[in-house]
Each structure stands twice: as C-alpha cells, then as structure tokens.
Amino acid sequence: MSDDLPRRIGFWGGSAIMVGIIIGSGIFQTPPIIARQMGSPALILGLWVFGGVLSLFGALVYAELSAMFPRSGGIYVYLNEGLGSRVAFTFGWTYLLLSKPFAAAAISITFGTHVNALFGTDWNVQAISCAMAVVMTAVNVVTLRGSSITAMVLTSLKVLALAAVVGLGVAMMKGSAANFAGAPAPKPVWAALVPVLFAILWTYDGW
Numbered sequence: 001m002s003d004d005l006p007r008r009i010g011f012w013g014g015s016a017i018m019v020g021i022i023i024g025s026g027i028f029q030t031p032p033i034i035a036r037q038m039g040s041p042a043l044i045l046g047l048w049v050f051g052g053v054l055s056l057f058g059a060l061v062y063a064e065l066s067a068m069f070p071r072s073g074g075i076y077v078y079l080n081e082g083l084g085s086r087v088a089f090t091f092g093w094t095y096l097l098l099s100k101p102f103a104a105a106a107i108s109i110t111f112g113t114h115v116n117a118l119f120g121t122d123w124n125v126q127a128i129s130c131a132m133a134v135v136m137t138a139v140n141v142v143t144l145r146g147s148s149i150t151a152m153v154l155t156s157l158k159v160l161a162l163a164a165v166v167g168l169g170v171a172m173m174k175g176s177a178a179n180f181a182g183a184p185a186p187k188p189v190w191a192a193l194v195p196v197l198f199a200i201l202w203t204y205d206g207w
Contacts, residue, residue: 008144008145009144009148010148011153012148012152013148013149013151016148016151016152016154016155016156017148017151017155017171019155019159020151020154020155020158020203021205022057022204023155023158023159023162024107024203024205025106025107025110025111026068026199026202026203026204026205027162027203028032028110028114029110030199030200030202031201033199034047034200036186037185037186037187037192038185038186038189038196039183039184039185039193041179041180041181043189047196047197047200050197050200051197051200051201051203051204052204054201055201055204055205062175065078069081075091075095076088076091076092076095076130089179104133105129105133108128108132108133109125109126109128109129111128111129111132112126112127112128112129112132113125113127115128116128137149150191155187
C-alpha cells in the first residue's frame with residue numbers, strides 16, 4: 001500500500017496552481033518599487049532578465065529532484081534525502097510556522113490594497129486581508145476539487161489582467177522612447193541592488 005497522497009488535482013488544476021503561484025501578487029506590486037530604486041531602465045530590464053534566468057535554473061533543479069523523488073512533500077523530501085531528517089524536520093516546521101504565513105500575509109495585504117484601489121473604497125486593509133486568508137484557507141481545507149477550480153479561475157483572471165495590460169499598451173500606441181531615459185535614483189546602485197534583486201526573485205517565486 002502506497003503512503004503517498006492520492007493525486008486528484010489533475011493536470012489543469014496543478015498547472016493553474018503553479019502558474020498562479022508564479023504570477024502572484026509580486027508582479028502587480030514590485031515593478032514601480034523597483035523602478036523608483038534604480039535610475040536606469042536598461043539596468044531594470046537587465047535585472048529582471050537576470051532574475052528570470054536564476055529562477056529558470058531553480059525550476060530545472062526542482063524538476064530534476066521531483067523526477068528523482070516522485071513523492072508528496074516537496075522540499076521536505078529533497079532535504080530529507082540529501083541532508084537528513086533533522087534538517088528536513090527543521091525546515092518543515094519553519095516553512096509551516098514562519099515562511100508561508102509571512103508570505104500569505106504579504107499576498108493578502110497586497111490583495112486588500114488593490115481592492116480599495118479598484119473600488120475606490122477606504123476599507124480596513126488588515127480586515128480585508130484576514131478575511132481573504134480565512135476564505136482561501138477554508139476553500140482549500142473543505143474541498144480539493146473546489147480549491148482546484150478556484151485556482152483555475154483566479155489564475156485565468158490574473159493572466160487575462162496581464163494580457164490586457166500588454167494588449168492595451170500595444171493598441172494605444174502612445175509610448176515614447178523618452179520613457180527609457182534615465183532618472184536620478186535615491187540610492188547608489190550598489191546599495192539598492194540587494195533589495196531590488198530580492199524583490200525580483202520574490203516576484204518570480206513559485207517554481
């Protein structure tokens with residue numbers, strides 16, 4: 001009898017979950033922050049490409065590990081196989097109690113901020129964030145099929161939103177080469193580089 005979890009999400013549900021994680025809240029939040037920190041558009045684009053290449057390397061490593069150890073547990077399984085049960089145990093609890101709750105809080109706050117911006121309201125961001133976290137947790141706990149469908153719907157909306165931004169930019173044809181002119185940065189490049197790269201990698205996170 002296998003001790004692995006049953007595979008019920010399916011290809012489309014799994015794809016939607018992964019794409020939804022990668023296209024998370026970061027891409028809607030970090031670009032203007034990064035642009036304010038770095039004065040050169042060319043440097044900004046170069047850092048995004050660099051972050052994408054690093055993320056690709058990480059994704060390929062995970063693909064190889066998942067093929068080697070096709071069991072439920074993700075990073076825990078890989079650490080257990082490579083570094084032993086103590087490291088895996090420590091990581092598992094740290095991931096559960098610190099890493100994921102903090103990430104979920106950041107995503108929820110981004111959601112609450114955008115809700116107010118979208119509807120022109122001044123609702124309490126913390127209350128919206130907590131409500132969304134509770135609702136999403138309930139959906140995932142109560143029904144696996146429901147969470148899969150929710151992921152597909154929300155991922156489709158995010159992809160459509162990004163496609164609309166690109167499509168409108170092309171259709172309106174109001175761009176200008178002047179937008180690629182450099183601007184004074186509040187910090188030297190070396191001082192802003194680490195936080196900017198952190199923001200870029202957090203945006204790509206999900207692989």
